[in-house]
Every structure is written in structure tokens, then in C-alpha cells.
Amino acid sequence: MTPQPDTHLPSIEQTADLLSDIACELMSSGAHTMRILQNVSRMAENFGYHLDLSVFQLSVIITITDKDDSAKRLTLNKKTKPLLINYTFVSDLSTLSWDAYDKHLGYEEVKRRFHEVISQKRTSRWVILILVSLANASFCGLFKGDIYAIELVFLATLVGFFVRQEMLIHHVNLLVTYTTSAFVAGMIAGMGYVFHWGHTPEIALASCVLYHTPGVPLINSVLDIIEGHVLTGIARLVNASSLIVCTAIGLFTALLILGLDKL
Amino acid sequence: MITIELIQLMLLDGVMAAITAIGFAISSNPSRKAILVSALLAAFGHGLRYVLMQYGMEISISTFVVASLIGLLSILFARIIHCPAEVFSFPSLLPMIPGLFAYRTILSLIKFMQNTDVVKNQGFIMDFFHNGMTTLFVLLALVIGVTLPVLLFPKTSFSVTRRY
Numbered sequence: 001m002t003p004q005p006d007t008h009l010p011s012i013e014q015t016a017d018l019l020s021d022i023a024c025e026l027m028s029s030g031a032h033t034m035r036i037l038q039n040v041s042r043m044a045e046n047f048g049y050h051l052d053l054s055v056f057q058l059s060v061i062i063t064i065t066d067k068d069d070s071a072k073r074l075t076l077n078k079k080t081k082p083l084l085i086n087y088t089f090v091s092d093l094s095t096l097s098w099d100a101y102d103k104h105l106g107y108e109e110v111k112r113r114f115h116e117v118i119s120q121k122r123t124s125r126w127v128i129l130i131l132v133s134l135a136n137a138s139f140c141g142l143f144k145g146d147i148y149a150i151e152l153v154f155l156a157t158l159v160g161f162f163v164r165q166e167m168l169i170h171h172v173n174l175l176v177t178y179t180t181s182a183f184v185a186g187m188i189a190g191m192g193y194v195f196h197w198g199h200t201p202e203i204a205l206a207s208c209v210l211y212h213t214p215g216v217p218l219i220n221s222v223l224d225i226i227e228g229h230v231l232t233g234i235a236r237l238v239n240a241s242s243l244i245v246c247t248a249i250g251l252f253t254a255l256l257i258l259g260l261d262k263l
Numbered sequence: 264m265i266t267i268e269l270i271q272l273m274l275l276d277g278v279m280a281a282i283t284a285i286g287f288a289i290s291s292n293p294s295r296k297a298i299l300v301s302a303l304l305a306a307f308g309h310g311l312r313y314v315l316m317q318y319g320m321e322i323s324i325s326t327f328v329v330a331s332l333i334g335l336l337s338i339l340f341a342r343i344i345h346c347p348a349e350v351f352s353f354p355s356l357l358p359m360i361p362g363l364f365a366y367r368t369i370l371s372l373i374k375f376m377q378n379t380d381v382v383k384n385q386g387f388i389m390d391f392f393h394n395g396m397t398t399l400f401v402l403l404a405l406v407i408g409v410t411l412p413v414l415l416f417p418k419t420s421f422s423v424t425r426r427y
């Protein structure tokens with residue numbers, strides 16, 4: 001009698017490939033390190049493996065060990081994709097990991113549902129453009145800007161965010177993108193000062209670049225540092241801070257060109 | 264005293280905060296329900312902070328109080344709609360980002376750099392430290408306030424997406 005290949009149990013290579021794909025997807029969708037670790041460990045548990053994971057900014061390293069036979073082990077180092085925050089993925093993959101753990105889903109089933117999750121479409125970029133512009137305009141309202149300032153901020157964000165979207169599509173360097181987009185928004189919002197529209201042109205200038213706030217990386221970095229993943233946390237913090245610095249540089253270049261610093 | 268005017272201003276504040284939260288939530292592509300929850304939490308948070316500050320509470324302390332309340336409520340909502348809490352904690356905090364103070368901090372720094380008048384420069388240094396400290400402390404209050412509940416209930420915050 002020849003030994004039949006077991007179709008139910010995946011090989012260690014297949015498992016490692018799937019788990020590292022999931023970890024990379026979670027990393028580039030903006031999950032914090034503890035969540036990635038817990039989600040992927042749960043799935044490994046389900047397949048009968050023990051998992052160790054290190055997450056860095058550009059790569060994910062996993063080692064899986066067979067629970068019954070510790071000589072069967074595999075280490076894999078995988079490059080992550082650039083950060084594109086997508087909380088639907090984080091949420092759905094987290095649900096999938098619990099489902100796999102509670103219902104003992106097989107390898108094929110987990111793989112199918114993983115591909116189902118990551119093939120979901122994002123919200124249309126035009127909807128995002130309009131909603132972000134409205135959001136930034138009402139930001140100006142929260143800072144007690146008058147109606148002229150609010151309209152100006154809406155326009156500045158519309159153009160600035162469009163520039164950012166276009167540059168991101170053409171894979172321009174992220175820091176250059178942020179600086180340019182902040183510069184464009186600052187130039188438009190500065191027109192309120194130049195032509196003396198309304199009584200609060202200063203507030204228009206202050207709120208026109210707030211759509212650049214890298215909130216998710218900042219919160220993730222604090223969560224990482226608090227939970228003990230200090231190295232990853234600091235990497236995220238440095239990334240977020242350099243984006244903030246670039247935004248400031250772009251805005252103040254616009255101010256210096258318009259000569260508003262003398263006011 | 265609670266007057267009609269205060270309530271009106273608070274509601275206006277809440278509506279604007281909700282619009283802000285929706286716009287910033289959608290750029291991180293969450294589910295529809297999560298967007299709704301972040302709008303609600305943002306309106307509640309910013310409205311409450313407005314009232315607290317009207318009664319004379321200091322900005323960083325009131326921000327801390329509101330941020331920890333939002334953290335607690337987002338864990339509660341996370342359990343209800345089965346979605347990780349950090350999905351809506353960031354957009355609902357966003358209306359409280361001290362953008363105006365941050366702008367004034369850098370502006371006073373640039374003015375200090377370009378000016379040579381000693382008396383004026385002392386004023387710019389004062390502005391720089393006042394605005395810079397406010398920015399720093401409000402940001403710290405936001406982040407620490409919202410992560411506090413995650414630290415207090417670690418089990419709950421990792422198992423909200425479990426359905427069985």
C-alpha cells in the first residue's frame with residue numbers, strides 16, 4: 001500500500017507562506033504590532049504550529065515550528081508593501097483569525113477567505129477627495145474661522161489633496177509628495193491674507209494642511225511602545241514625524257514666498 | 264448656568280466635529296458602521312470638551328478627560344459592532360488636534376529667526392514656548408487618554424472581533 005499524500009494538512013512551507021502573507025498585509029494596512037502577532041499566532045495555532053514573529057518597517061520575519069516534531073521548523077523573511085491604511089482589511093482579517101481558531105477552518109478555506117478579504121475595493125478616490133475637503137473646511141469652523149476662511153480652506157484642501165493623490169499614484173517619494181501638497185494648499189489659503197478676505201485669514205492658513213496629520217501611524221507607534229515593541233514603535237514615530245516636518249516645510253515655504261511672515 | 268445659547272453652540276460644535284471625523288475616517292477605509300460610530304464619538308467628545316472649557320477647565324486636562332472617555336466608549340462600541348477599537352479612536356480624536364497652536368509655534372519660531380529687535384524677540388520666544396507647550400501637552404493628553412482603556416482591558420480590546 002502506497003502512502004497517500006494527506007490533503008487536509010498543509011505542508012510547513014505552504015503554511016509559512018500564507019501566514020507571512022497575512023502578516024505583511026496586516027502590516028501594510030496599518031495594524032499595530034501586538035495585533036499582527038496575536039492574529040497570526042492564532043492561525044498558526046489552528047494549523048498545529050508554534051509561531052514567532054518579528055515585525056520591522058520594511059520586512060516581516062516569521063519562524064514556525066511543528067508542535068509535535070520540533071525538528072520541523074522554517075524561517076521566512078518577507079518584504080512588506082508600502083503603507084496604505086485600510087481598516088476594513090485589519091478588521092476582516094482579525095475576524096478571520098478568530099473564525100479560524102474557533103471553527104478550526106482548514107488551510108484551503110483560510111486561504112480562500114484571505115484572498116476574498118484582500119480583493120475588496122477601496123472607496124472611490126473622488127468620494128474621499130470631497131469628504132476630506134469638507135472635513136478640513138469644518139476643521140476651520142471648529143477653530144472659529146469665518147465663512148471666507150472656511151471656503152478658502154475647502155478650495156485649498158481640494159487642490160492640495162488632489163495633488164497628493166496624483167503624486168502617490170505616480171509613486172513620487174512620500175516626503176516630496178507631502179511637501180509639495182502642503183506648499184500648494186498653503187499658497188491657496190494664503191490668498192486670504194493677500195487680498196484681505198474676511199477677518200480670520202490666519203485660521204485658514206493654520207487649518208489648510210491639517211489633512212496631512214498622520215494620526216494612524218502616531219497612535220500605532222504609541223501603542224507599540226506601550227506594549228513593549230519599542231523598536232517598531234520608534235520606527236513608526238520617526239516616519240510620522242518626518243511627514244509632519246515635511247508638511248511644515250511646505251506650508252512655511254509658501255508663507256515666505258507670499259511674504260506673510262512680515263505681518 | 265446652562266443656557267440655550269450654550270447648547271446651540273455645543274450642537275454646532277458637535278456637528279462640525281462629526282463632519283471632520285467622517286472625512287478623516289474615510290481616508291483609512293473602514294466599514295460603514297465604523298464611520299458612523301466615529302462621527303458620533305467625535306461629536307460627543309468635541310461638544311463635551313467645548314462645554315468643559317466654557318466652565319473654565321484647562322485645555323489639556325479637559326482633552327485628557329474627553330480622550331479617556333472616548334477610549335472607553337470605543338471599546339464598548341467595538342464589542343457591539345465587532346470591529347477593533349483603534350479603527351474609530353483616531354478619527355474621533357482628530358477634531359481635537361491642536362492645529363492652530365502648532366501653526367503659531369512654528370510661525371513664532373520663523374519670526375524670531377528673521378527679527379533682530381531684542382524686545383520683539385523676547386515676545387516671540389514667549390509665544391513659541393506657550394504655543395509649543397500647549398501643542399505638546401494636548402497631543403500627549405489625546406494619545407495617553409485614548410490608550411489608557413486599552414491598557415486597562417487588554418483582553419477585551421483584542422477579542423472584540425470574536426463572534427462565537
